[in-house]
Amino acid sequence: MLRRIANHLFWMARNLERAEWRARLVDVNYHLLIETPPRGTSPWDPMLAIFGERALFAERYSTADEASVLKFMTIDAENPSSIRNCINLARENGRFVRHHISSELWLDINTLYLNAMDWTAAIFDSPGVFMFFADLKDCFYRIAGVLQSTIPRDLSYDFMWLGIMLERAEDVSRMLDVKYHFLLPRLADVGGPLDMQQWAAVLRSASGLEAYRKSHGNLIRLEKIIDILLFDSTFPRSAKFALDEVAGALDRIGRGASCEMKRETPALSQLRAELTTRSPKEVIKQGLHEFLLKVQDSCTEIYRQLVEQYLTVD
Amino acid sequence: MGRGQFVRMLRAERQPMSSSVVEISKTAPVWAAYRSREGCFDEMLDISRRPESGCSAIAEALFAMPPSRLAELSDRAEQMFRRMGVTFNVYGEQAGTERIFPFDPVPRIIDAATWAQLEAGLIQRVKALNAFVADVYGEGAIMKDGIVPREIVLGCPQFRRAAVGIKPPHDNFITVAGIDLVRGADGRFYVLEDNARTPSGVSYVIENRVVMTRLMPDLIRTSRIRSVERYPCDLLTSLCEIAPGGKSDPCIALLTPGPYNSAFFEHVFLSQQMGIELVEGQDLVCCDHKLYAKTVHGLKQVDVLYRRVDDDFIDPLVFRSDSMLGVAGLTSVLRAGNAVIANGIGTGVADDKAIYAYTPHMIRYYLAEEPILPIVETLLLRQADMRDTVLRNPEKYVVKPTGASGGYGVVIGPHASEQELEKVCQQILKEPEAFIAQPVVQLSLHPTIVHGRDGTARLQPRHIDFRPFVLLGARARVLPGGLTRVALREGSLIVNSSQGGGSKDTWVVEA
Structure with missing residues (x-):
């Protein structure tokens, strides 16, 4: 496996995962705001905050209203991480590695790309929004399924899997952070129905509401949410699950390497250890937002070590 | 309709250059409107004319498709x-x-x-x-x-x-x-x-x-x-x-x-x-x-x-x-x-x-x-006699730069303007070894779908290689x-x- 090819496979997969999470977040936020129209505060601002895109948005739009944010996050060509751009990047990287992926996978990615190139602001005319995101999610599920059922479990798969899982760990922590930015109207609302409704929406973004109810019952409690989305090693969209997969892929890749190449990156071992030994309660007490930032920083560091070890050509 | 009859009809349809293509009415079969050009070899017509090639049935089947289907x-x-x-x-x-x-x-x-x-x-x-x-x-x-x-x-x-x-x-x-x-x-x-x-x-x-x-x-x-x-x-x-x-x-x-x-x-x-x-x-x-x-x-x-x-x-x-x-x-x-x-x-x-x-x-x-x-007759323009022949009647030749590929820099005499011919002649005089000339080869023709502005599709002869x-x-x-x-x-x-x-x-x- 060439280092350059490994890099393209990684980024192809990572951009697909990124596009999917963006779609999920925008979708859930949109529908949450229909059910509980916000009072006063700018309800789309948290979306921009969790992706760190307030400044970029402000350069191009005057107010963070629904139409502008939807456009910015979905189809804006000037926003490097709009859903359309993520799909475009996935496909651009895919072009280099068509000989490493199945033609079925390429066909699905290319079709998604061709569709995305045709998107216009008209997709946000209600009631089209629901169908748009439902269809888009289907595309991602389809691609994920084709990937699982057509790619041999070799290095190509491992580098794609790394891209998917590293992005997932990072995105799930960003998503949890949305509540940090999403201020409740009054202090008294904490733990109230609106608060719970927002947490339920967060779970739904990760397709985790049903899994939550199955294992933790009907009552939505913060520490249980943190548990399922960060610490649970069985739920496929939790940070722990994703990081275990990252470790697994790195281990398989490392098996072919000479012994001087280290198998696990220190940042990864450390973060996985924390997710094993610490408890949700403890994390909430010491500051959830800080902990989530730490997860994101660790993901950046894991990527940096990955690049150094396997992906740079020079 | 038997194959022999079909072939005869095609032969009868061959017309001189001037009448290239006739609009197809909805009921007429495609081949009835297809006109090839005199002086060129039409590959599909040739195939349909020669039953011994064993391919005329394919030509017949293709000609029988309505243009809307082909479009x-x-x-x-x-x-x-x-x-x-x-x-x-x-x-x-x-x-x-x-x-x-x-x-x-x-x-x-x-x-x-x-x-x-x-x-x-x-x-x-x-x-x-x-x-x-x-x-x-x-x-x-x-x-x-x-x-x-x-x-x-x-x-x-x-x-x-x-x-x-x-x-x-x-x-x-x-x-x-x-x-x-x-x-x-x-x-x-x-x-x-x-x-x-x-x-x-x-x-x-x-x-x-x-x-x-x-x-x-x-x-x-x-x-x-x-x-x-x-x-x-x-x-x-x-x-x-x-x-x-x-x-x-x-x-x-x-x-x-x-x-x-x-x-x-x-x-x-x-x-x-x-x-x-x-x-x-x-x-x-x-x-x-x-x-x-x-x-x-x-x-x-x-x-x-x-x-x-x-x-x-x-x-x-x-x-x-x-x-x-x-x-x-x-x-x-x-x-x-x-x-x-x-x-x-x-x-x-x-x-x-x-x-x-x-x-x-x-x-x-x-x-x-x-x-x-x-091969096609080729005049090396480095040779004085061949060069003179081409320079005298550049409109009769295809002039090609020896170093290029992909059709870049090719001048087709009969299709070129006065200025283009003038320019290429000067280039030849300046750098004769960089060019060759060939007589114009009439590329064969083949029925090809052509979409009209009005959205209709027709079969027309187009050159192929x-x-x-x-x-x-x-x-x-x-x-x-x-x-x-x-x-x-x-x-x-x-x-x-x-x-x-x-x-x-x-x-x-x-x-």
């Missing part, structure tokens, strides 16, 4: 190509602009007897061209014997001094060749030019067939057409056969200039079909006269490189020093015999447009055979088919994809 097929074909991402990039437009190679769903048919003759002629020709390259960079016997003038060989822009003394296994320099053929008014195939460097287009041959089997499954099933699917497998076999030291399981890679190259899709396609790695110059490194790829687990030695990068860019230590596309030190690896590249360095000397004039002599010289495929592909390993292999390119503009003779050409599937019928 629908061409729309569906375009959708399929877009979805499959079968694209090419156009130079001079925004970097990385991907385009679909226009596809015409009316296939070109070649009967078994014609193909057998073509195949023999192609193998003969490529063997002679390869022997010529090996000779030029080896002993130089053909020049010593005065068959090809030394100054033409050494003065050829594609002659590479750095290749002198490189001895690849089996003396194999030209592993892949694409020979451009045209069919003249007499119905014979002529060699128009050779492509002995990095000929492209074979991926479209294979993908065109994939699309056609979806568009016309029944016709393909009943027509007994030879499969083109084996090509990547044959190419891989040929590349294995030329591995250094007869290595049994060589590491083979395809070297691409990258995604902005016009043929990038083809590079990806071929490496995917062959199951080999697609590399760029930055992925490779030479040390100790060996070639390596940079993998995630360290360096891996590469034995055979199927390169789609031109000589000029292949090794910055020997050729253009500003090249980012090649590998520094590759030439010395080749010289040491530790790797082989296909095609070899300097094969362009064999497809030079001035050298072309000598190709029949080469066939006699190296193979002691008479050429099976004729043909590029079959020949592989040379331990033995020669010819892809049974090839790229039929079609000039989509009315009357145009330029079929190049970079200049508005399209393509057709080519059906070689089983013997």
Whole structure:
């Protein structure tokens, strides 16, 4: 496996995962705001905050209203991480590695790309929004399924899997952070129905509401949410699950390497250890937002070590 | 309606040049409105006129399709190509602009007897061209014997001094060749030019067939057409056969200039079909006269490189020093015999447009055979008498720069303006050795779907050429088919994809 090819496979997969999470977040936020129209505060601002895109948005739009944010996050060509751009990047990287992926996978990615190139602001005319995101999610599920059922479990798969899982760990922590930015109207609302409704929406973004109810019952409690989305090693969209997969892929890749190449990156071992030994309660007490930032920083560091070890050509 | 009657009607429909095409009414069959042009060979009409070719039934079936059906097929074909991402990039437009190679769903048919003759002629020709390259960079016997003038060989822009003394296994320099053929008014195939460097287009041959089997499954099933699917497998076999030291399981890679190259899709396609790695110059490194790829687990030695990068860019230590596309030190690896590249360095000397004039002599010289495929009469403008002839009547000739390919810089006398002719004459006087001239060859015609402005579709005659592909390993292999390119503009003779050409599937019928 060439280092350059490994890099393209990684980024192809990572951009697909990124596009999917963006779609999920925008979708859930949109529908949450229909059910509980916000009072006063700018309800789309948290979306921009969790992706760190307030400044970029402000350069191009005057107010963070629904139409502008939807456009910015979905189809804006000037926003490097709009859903359309993520799909475009996935496909651009895919072009280099068509000989490493199945033609079925390429066909699905290319079709998604061709569709995305045709998107216009008209997709946000209600009631089209629901169908748009439902269809888009289907595309991602389809691609994920084709990937699982057509790619041999070799290095190509491992580098794609790394891209998917590293992005997932990072995105799930960003998503949890949305509540940090999403201020409740009054202090008294904490733990109230609106608060719970927002947490339920967060779970739904990760397709985790049903899994939550199955294992933790009907009552939505913060520490249980943190548990399922960060610490649970069985739920496929939790940070722990994703990081275990990252470790697994790195281990398989490392098996072919000479012994001087280290198998696990220190940042990864450390973060996985924390997710094993610490408890949700403890994390909430010491500051959830800080902990989530730490997860994101660790993901950046894991990527940096990955690049150094396997992906740079020079 | 019996076949005989059908054929007679077609014959009766042939009209002089002036009446080209008549609008089709809804009820009339397609062929009733199809008019070919006098003075050109129409391949489909010829097939339908000759029942003994065994192909007239196919022509009849195609002619019987209503134009609306054919138009629908061409729309569906375009959708399929877009979805499959079968694209090419156009130079001079925004970097990385991907385009679909226009596809015409009316296939070109070649009967078994014609193909057998073509195949023999192609193998003969490529063997002679390869022997010529090996000779030029080896002993130089053909020049010593005065068959090809030394100054033409050494003065050829594609002659590479750095290749002198490189001895690849089996003396194999030209592993892949694409020979451009045209069919003249007499119905014979002529060699128009050779492509002995990095000929492209074979991926479209294979993908065109994939699309056609979806568009016309029944016709393909009943027509007994030879499969083109084996090509990547044959190419891989040929590349294995030329591995250094007869290595049994060589590491083979395809070297691409990258995604902005016009043929990038083809590079990806071929490496995917062959199951080999697609590399760029930055992925490779030479040390100790060996070639390596940079993998995630360290360096891996590469034995055979199927390169789609031109000589000029292949090794910055020997050729253009500003090249980012090649590998520094590759030439010395080749010289040491530790790797082989296909095609070899300097094969362009064999497809030079001035050298072309000598190709029949080469066939006699190296193979002691008479050429099976004729070439087009070629006037070397370095020679005063030939130059005067052309300068006197430039409007009668096609003038081609010897160094260029892809149809760039070609001036077609009868179609050129006064100024264009004036300009090319001045260029010829200034640099006579840089040009050749050929009489205008009437490219054959073929029924092709033409979409009218009003949305209707009609069959009209369009000029076509043909590029079959020949592989040379331990033995020669010819892809049974090839790229039929079609000039989509009315009357145009330029079929190049970079200049508005399209393509057709080519059906070689089983013997």
